[in-house]
Amino acid sequence: MSEFAFELELCAALENERDGIVARQLGASVASGGGRILDIVHIEPSPAFDRRAEISPSAIPAAAIESDVGTGRARYWKSCFDCHPERARRAVERALEIGFFERERRGGRDYVRQTTRYPEWAGRILAIENKPDLASPGDLEHQLRLDVSLGLVDEVVLATESYVTRAHLNRLPDPVGVWRIHRESIDLERSSRGENTSKGGVNSSKGGSNGTDNRVSGIESVASGALEIEVIREPTPLPADGPGVEPVAYHPGRTDIAVLSAEAKARVRRRLLERAYGKGWRTYGFPACARARTARLDGATLPYCPWLGRVVDAESDCGPTCAGFEALEGDTPTEIDLEAEREHRTGWVRDPQGTKRRQSGLDRFG
Numbered sequence: 001m002s003e004f005a006f007e008l009e010l011c012a013a014l015e016n017e018r019d020g021i022v023a024r025q026l027g028a029s030v031a032s033g034g035g036r037i038l039d040i041v042h043i044e045p046s047p048a049f050d051r052r053a054e055i056s057p058s059a060i061p062a063a064a065i066e067s068d069v070g071t072g073r074a075r076y077w078k079s080c081f082d083c084h085p086e087r088a089r090r091a092v093e094r095a096l097e098i099g100f101f102e103r104e105r106r107g108g109r110d111y112v113r114q115t116t117r118y119p120e121w122a123g124r125i126l127a128i129e130n131k132p133d134l135a136s137p138g139d140l141e142h143q144l145r146l147d148v149s150l151g152l153v154d155e156v157v158l159a160t161e162s163y164v165t166r167a168h169l170n171r172l173p174d175p176v177g178v179w180r181i182h183r184e185s186i187d188l189e190r191s192s193r194g195e196n197t198s199k200g201g202v203n204s205s206k207g208g209s210n211g212t213d214n215r216v217s218g219i220e221s222v223a224s225g226a227l228e229i230e231v232i233r234e235p236t237p238l239p240a241d242g243p244g245v246e247p248v249a250y251h252p253g254r255t256d257i258a259v260l261s262a263e264a265k266a267r268v269r270r271r272l273l274e275r276a277y278g279k280g281w282r283t284y285g286f287p288a289c290a291r292a293r294t295a296r297l298d299g300a301t302l303p304y305c306p307w308l309g310r311v312v313d314a315e316s317d318c319g320p321t322c323a324g325f326e327a328l329e330g331d332t333p334t335e336i337d338l339e340a341e342r343e344h345r346t347g348w349v350r351d352p353q354g355t356k357r358r359q360s361g362l363d364r365f366g
């Protein structure tokens with residue numbers, strides 16, 4: 001089982017079972033500059049989630065949220081930031097572009113204000129570390145120890161397909177929860193008889209949501225059974241509101257650490273939330289190969305290869321160097337509309353009305 005396929009299938013199952021936002025491959029280091037990437041993040045929505053969705057489908061820059069630009073009187077942009085001017089400028093431009101700020105021109109200067117208060121839209125953050133096969137754990141222990149001592153998220157879980165022994169559990173930090181994932185293999189035969197077990201979804205083709213006509217722009221969809229999560233150990237909540245300790249370098253007999261304030265963690269946490277909101281988990285492409293199919297799993301459309309018998313990563317698995325590659329003849333399949341699928345399956349809004357009260361000036365910022 002490839003980690004990529006495991007990750008996508010787990011994201012699809014989480015999105016199907018839980019409200020909120022599922023995202024994958026997000027940076028979660030504070031001091032060590034992006035060294036830790038979280039495989040999957042699930043964010044519970046707070047009651048303010050819909051207000052966040054009204055603003056923009058994209059991530060709001062952290063510098064814009066943290067600035068002194070408020071919703072009241074428009075303020076000269078340069079006096080509102082406590083960061084490098086270039087970072088401030090980029091944040092203002094982006095916040096204007098996505099409708100979080102609006103602008104007034106006065107005396108040749110740009111004055112900005114927020115179009116709405118930034119809502120605290122997120123509840124609990126769960127981070128999931130994927131390790132389908134515990135026989136090749138790699139850096140697993142270090143990564144989980146970092147997550148627990150930093151406490152950037154509220155809960156951490158290890159997800160695996162392996163049988164989990166007492167010895168495995170003893171090696172993991174106590175607060176880390178453990179899920180064993182049971183999957184049915186994707187069943188092309190069953191699909192060809194029209195017995196799709198999925199719960200529907202959206203793509204750019206006609207049909208496809210009831211499992212009986214799943215052609216997607218010339219790519220035949222296959223069906224699959226849902227994945228089952230067996231909870232081996234529940235995670236213990238981490239003190240996400242307090243300070244944290246981040247190991248930044250390991251030496252023989254010694255580990256260098258950085259101690260992080262609660263404020264520093266809160267900033268990184270907000271950045272994580274916004275990146276998760278903007279990015280989601282459907283950041284994959286589909287292979288330009290005649291053998292490629294799509295698999296519908298828990299309402300999500302995934303790139304599937306019958307030759308390999310699994311979900312594939314078009315970037316790393318596919319291309320003319322693959323022994324099974326077959327060039328496409330005729331038209332290239334139309335892009336599958338993954339954004340439409342995300343909107344249909346979650347509270348994320350692709351094209352919200354926005355919170356701008358009036359049209360900003362037409363002249364370019366700066």
Ligand code: SF4
Binds near residue numbers: 292325
């Ligand atoms: S390139 Fe290879 S792995 Fe990718 S879809 Fe084609 S046969 Fe499958």
